[in-house]
Amino acid sequence: xxxxxxxxxxxxxxxxxxxxxxxxxxxxxxxxxxxxxxxxxxxxxxxxxxx
Amino acid sequence: xxxxxxxxxxxxxxxxxxxxxxxxxxxxxxxxxxxxxxxxxxxxxxxxxxxxxxxxxxxxxxxxxxxxxxxxxxxxxxxxxxxxxxxxxxxxxxxxxxxxxxxxxxxxxxxxxxxxxxxxxxxxxxxxxxxxxxxxxxxxxxxxxxxxxxxxxxxxxxxxxxxxxxxxxxxxxxxxxxxxxxxxxxxxxxxxxxxxxxxxxxxxxxxxxxxxxxxxxxxxxxxxxxxxxxxxxxxxxxxxxxxxxxxxxxxxxxxxxxxxxxxxxxxxxxxxxxxxxxxxxxxxxxxxxxxxxxxxxxxxxxxxxxxxxxxxxxxxxxxxxxxxxxxxxxxxxxxxxxxxxxxxxxxxxxxxxxxxxxxxxxxxxxxxxxxxxxxxxxxxxxxxxxxxxxxxxxxxxxxxxxxxxxxxxxxxxxxxxxxxxxxxxxxxxxxxxxxxxxxxxxxxxxxxxxxxxxxxxxxxxxxxxxxxxxxxxxxxxxxxxxxxxxxxxxxxxxxxxxxxxxxxxxxxxxxxxxxxxxxxxxxxxxxxxxxxxxxxxxxxxxxxxxxxxxxxxxxxxxxxxxxxxxxxxxxxxxxxxxxxxxxxxxxxxxxxxxxxxxxxxxxxxxxxxxxxxxxxxxxxxxxxxxxxxxxxxxxxxxxxxxxxxxxxxxxxxxxxxxxxxxxxxxxxxxxxxxxxxxxxxxxxxxxxxxxxxxxxxxxxxxxxxxxxxxxxxxxxxxxxxxxxxxxxxxxxxxxxxxxxxxxxxxxxxxxxxxxxxxxxxxxxxxxxxxxxxxxxxxxxxxxxxxxxxxxxxxxxxxxxxxxxxxxxxxxxxxxxxxxxxxxxxxxxxxxxxxxxxxxxxxxxxxxxxxxxxxxxxxxxxxxxxxxxxxxxxxx
Numbered sequence: 001x002x003x004x005x006x007x008x009x010x011x012x013x014x015x016x017x018x019x020x021x022x023x024x025x026x027x028x029x030x031x032x033x034x035x036x037x038x039x040x041x042x043x044x045x046x047x048x049x050x051x
Numbered sequence: 052x053x054x055x056x057x058x059x060x061x062x063x064x065x066x067x068x069x070x071x072x073x074x075x076x077x078x079x080x081x082x083x084x085x086x087x088x089x090x091x092x093x094x095x096x097x098x099x100x101x102x103x104x105x106x107x108x109x110x111x112x113x114x115x116x117x118x119x120x121x122x123x124x125x126x127x128x129x130x131x132x133x134x135x136x137x138x139x140x141x142x143x144x145x146x147x148x149x150x151x152x153x154x155x156x157x158x159x160x161x162x163x164x165x166x167x168x169x170x171x172x173x174x175x176x177x178x179x180x181x182x183x184x185x186x187x188x189x190x191x192x193x194x195x196x197x198x199x200x201x202x203x204x205x206x207x208x209x210x211x212x213x214x215x216x217x218x219x220x221x222x223x224x225x226x227x228x229x230x231x232x233x234x235x236x237x238x239x240x241x242x243x244x245x246x247x248x249x250x251x252x253x254x255x256x257x258x259x260x261x262x263x264x265x266x267x268x269x270x271x272x273x274x275x276x277x278x279x280x281x282x283x284x285x286x287x288x289x290x291x292x293x294x295x296x297x298x299x300x301x302x303x304x305x306x307x308x309x310x311x312x313x314x315x316x317x318x319x320x321x322x323x324x325x326x327x328x329x330x331x332x333x334x335x336x337x338x339x340x341x342x343x344x345x346x347x348x349x350x351x352x353x354x355x356x357x358x359x360x361x362x363x364x365x366x367x368x369x370x371x372x373x374x375x376x377x378x379x380x381x382x383x384x385x386x387x388x389x390x391x392x393x394x395x396x397x398x399x400x401x402x403x404x405x406x407x408x409x410x411x412x413x414x415x416x417x418x419x420x421x422x423x424x425x426x427x428x429x430x431x432x433x434x435x436x437x438x439x440x441x442x443x444x445x446x447x448x449x450x451x452x453x454x455x456x457x458x459x460x461x462x463x464x465x466x467x468x469x470x471x472x473x474x475x476x477x478x479x480x481x482x483x484x485x486x487x488x489x490x491x492x493x494x495x496x497x498x499x500x501x502x503x504x505x506x507x508x509x510x511x512x513x514x515x516x517x518x519x520x521x522x523x524x525x526x527x528x529x530x531x532x533x534x535x536x537x538x539x540x541x542x543x544x545x546x547x548x549x550x551x552x553x554x555x556x557x558x559x560x561x562x563x564x565x566x567x568x569x570x571x572x573x574x575x576x577x578x579x580x581x582x583x584x585x586x587x588x589x590x591x592x593x594x595x596x597x598x599x600x601x602x603x604x605x606x607x608x609x610x611x612x613x614x615x616x617x618x619x620x621x622x623x624x625x626x627x628x629x630x631x632x633x634x635x636x637x638x639x640x641x642x643x644x645x646x647x648x649x650x651x652x653x654x655x656x657x658x659x660x661x662x663x664x665x666x667x668x669x670x671x672x673x674x675x676x677x678x679x680x681x682x683x684x685x686x687x688x689x690x691x692x693x694x695x696x697x698x699x700x701x702x703x704x705x706x707x708x709x710x711x712x713x714x715x716x717x718x719x720x721x722x723x724x725x726x727x728x729x730x731x732x733x734x735x736x737x738x739x740x741x742x743x744x745x746x747x748x749x750x751x752x753x754x755x756x757x758x759x760x761x762x763x764x765x766x767x768x769x770x771x772x773x774x775x776x777x778x779x780x781x782x783x784x785x786x787x788x789x790x791x792x793x794x795x796x797x798x799x800x801x802x803x804x805x806x807x808x809x810x811x812x813x814x815x816x817x818x819x820x821x822x823x824x825x826x827x828x829x830x831x832x833x834x835x836x837x838x839x840x841x842x843x844x845x846x847x848x849x850x851x852x853x854x855x856x857x858x859x860x861x862x863x864x865x866x867x868x869x870x871x872x873x874x875x876x877x878x879x880x881x882x883x884x885x886x887x888x889x890x891x892x893x894x895x896x897x898x899x900x901x902x903x904x905x906x907x908x909x910x911x912x913x914x915x916x917x918x919x920x921x922x923x924x925x926x
Contacts, residue, residue, distance in 0.1 A: 030086050
């Protein structure tokens, strides 16, 4: 196994973990018991400031 | 599991994720379910990461030379340097598709993240559009064109085909990513416009939020176009940067409407005007990106970009139809909801200028599209017959004579330049005038005064530029013809053709644009310094941050004006195309003399190409060898010689006798002309025989005829020596030249020259006809040596040209040379395009400022610049 293989395996693992986290996030939104978990403050919206 | 199988699985999972996200997003938007929309947002983000994983896999397959995969075998080989291995990712259709999916995945994920927690139907529709677009490209990857496809029967070839040499150039390698990103990024403003249309939310929020995205997309498209132009200028060797090639046109179309959209967005959030135009332009631009991809990928147009045998054409055709129908239908449905909040105030208001601008851009789109498609469409007999019917009917109505069209209509660059040129100039005129007009109001007395003042400054600036441009050409013409400066300038002016006249008009409006932009910047900076006591630098920073639309916009306009100045340089362009030159023959171009010194062959083993280099000496017409150059030459000559001025760059050297003159010029020519490409293998002093072999034999693998070329160089010395003085024979099997010399002192001179080391004090030597004691020499250090070359690749039949350019402001000398049929002679294209470097400078300014504008922190917000009112400057 070369250094490049290690770098590749690690980055692949990291990217797939992040993908999994986001996909689980999707389930979290639609599963009833998890709905309140995300009830925190929303990020600042850029709606302010008149058109 | 192999990389290929893993890749295939990943692409399918990705398609599933994107499709599911589409369903969730649309369901959430229709049923107003916030949780579904938010879940779709997470899905889009997850798909973004999966796309990155897919890209990593493809990179890995390419870097490890996994030739079991068809794509890797087709576009790379083991000899390719790592940089070009990486760029081979987008070197073919399948890879370009993978790049498209990855980039869209990432952009969509970034957008979804920016709307995190927002479960509104508007966001739902936008997410739906983004994930549906992604699904579309994934369907293409799964069912038509997968980069992970393996060879069915065999384990793949031992080595790949390698990358197209035209793409083995740093500029071409980096050209596709910004170009494709520009196309892809327009999906985001389109998705947001779609969201606003579908929900009928007409408060302009979408266009404000979409602004940084459309700036990003526009900047990327601009970068892609500019890098493509630069590549075309440097690599293709035809002397131009824009050839109105269908592929260039296709890339230009979304850029045109994208530019119009930047201006309508400003109008929408300033006063709620031009809303419908804004929505329409978002749709048209996105549609044009699909159209451009369709055009380049389909078999419709043959070019470097259309990968032959593409299966994607019908898919793209359908995507074009669906996008047009859905977006057009939505616009019709919501037409009333998006009525402008107020009418355009007056025809002297800024909005009126924006409207005029839209009209000009759309007209340009129509013209370019027409010119691109017409030649192809008219190939069909049915289309030709229909056109003849229409033209016949028109002719009978107007009573004119009608000659039916018989074959496909050819539309060349001339046509485009003639038709698009005036539209471009009109747009430049708007660029100059537009910023002077007030928002949502007719121009007032104060504004009018300012407009006149700026116009005057601009006119003066333009006049100065114009006089300089005319003068520089007149001077060159004067030197060449011996006429006085003023008269030569007048002759030049009278001889101007249409491109030249357009160019001069462009100089006028570019000058005005520069004046308008600097006037506004300077007066605002002065006001800030007076009212807030800020330093120049700080004041500039504050202005840019508080009102990026206005002050950043001015800077982009400066870049546009500079680019136009570059185009305008065409007015003073001088060209000598395809001139065949023999050794030491010369041409003149704009007060310069360009003389062919000789050719040399080299071989580059790392990149597997051989090049044939032509060496030209460029001197001023009145330039003579300097005293230092003559002294250096004298130092290398035997004692007792006399130096006299010769023709142009030449110095005449008078030797005491004919024998010493001959010995010297044989040695000098052998060192300058033979030693760079031939090496002595053996000498036989008794029989006066010397055997010569190519210095870099690798060149013969790609250019076998260069062996003959080397022989011709030896023969040319023999011809000057006279009948029978030198005989030449080539080896039967080996590439070796055997030279037999009659006279012993000539033999010694030849061998000495061939083994000569170091830089000689001369660049070229020729004997004087009928005067055996005199030799003409160009001393080293005169003028400038330019070395355009042609490269021949081991794995490709297409050679590439590498031009040589001496860049400057008033003059940009461009030389491209290819070997001519006659051995030893060269086919030269020489061009002098004044202000060409300003074109690239302008593009750089546009790109830097657009990056600053699109940067999230500097995302344009409708700022209030207190300076504006204080100064009475219309904004």
